[in-house]
Amino acid sequence: GQQLNQSPQSMFIQEGEDVSMNCTSSSIFNTWLWYKQDPGEGPVLLIALYKAGELTSNGRLTAQFGITRKDSFLNISASIPSDVGIYFCAGQLYYGGSQGNLIFGKGTKLSVKP
Amino acid sequence: DGGITQSPKYLFRKEGQNVTLSCEQNLNHDAMYWYRQDPGQGLRLIYYSQIVNDFQKGDIAEGYSVSREKKESFPLTVTSAQKNPTAFYLCASTLEGRWTSEAFFGQGTRLTVV
Numbered sequence: 001g002q003q004l005n006q007s008p009q010s011m012f013i014q015e016g017e018d019v020s021m022n023c024t025s026s027s028i029f030n031t032w033l034w035y036k037q038d039p040g041e042g043p044v045l046l047i048a049l050y051k052a053g054e055l056t057s058n059g060r061l062t063a064q065f066g067i068t069r070k071d072s073f074l075n076i077s078a079s080i081p082s083d084v085g086i087y088f089c090a091g092q093l094y095y096g097g098s099q100g101n102l103i104f105g106k107g108t109k110l111s112v113k114p
Numbered sequence: 115d116g117g118i119t120q121s122p123k124y125l126f127r128k129e130g131q132n133v134t135l136s137c138e139q140n141l142n143h144d145a146m147y148w149y150r151q152d153p154g155q156g157l158r159l160i161y162y163s164q165i166v167n168d169f170q171k172g173d174i175a176e177g178y179s180v181s182r183e184k185k186e187s188f189p190l191t192v193t194s195a196q197k198n199p200t201a202f203y204l205c206a207s208t209l210e211g212r213w214t215s216e217a218f219f220g221q222g223t224r225l226t227v228v
Contacts, residue, residue: 009154033216040202041222042118042120042206042222043157043204044219045216045217045218088156101147101162102147102217104149104156104157104158106155106156107154107156
């Protein structure tokens with residue numbers, strides 16, 4: 001099936017640092033979504049993107065829908081300890097009046113630098 | 115408050131037994147989904163249902179079964195045919211038929227085979 005390549009797989013953050021992660025696909029998507037998952041919980045939607053080139057912010061988070069419609073990135077500015085968790089990208093193709101299934105990346109795990 | 119409720123949070127099963135995971139939503143969403151999450155694997159689609167009394171196999175449906183007798187309920191049965199059922203299971207729903215496509219997730223059920 002379709003796959004999303006999400007990178008990096010994991011990263012360590014120090015409070016105050018900016019963080020960046022991205023997803024790429026071999027397929028074109030109409031929608032990109034970014035989720036955060038805390039341990040033992042379900043993913044929570046952070047940002048939804050619906051238009052190529054769209055740049056959307058949610059507090060310290062900023063995400064962009066790539067012009068080619070095959071990629072997206074998420075930036076976190078001035079990270080804080082509660083930013084730790086797993087971040088997932090998800091892409092969806094909308095066609096013929098119906099929504100395609102969400103395709104998920106494998107996640108980027110954010111941890112605090114020891 | 116509207117949302118998706120999964121139960122139980124933790125479930126233990128003996129080998130050879132079937133077990134059913136519950137998922138209920140009061141968001142009036144048409145479509146519901148079951149995902150399986152393993153460490154480092156991201157979310158993989160098991161089954162989905164776009165309307166009542168209809169459902170489709172996802173990428174890893176073998177060893178699972180579902181029903182959709184009511185709009186708000188989408189239970190998942192993990193059968194004894196599932197070779198490696200220990201995982202974190204997530205239920206989600208979306209409002210079908212609209213451009214917006216955000217998936218809302220439940221809190222998850224962690225199934226352990228003992």
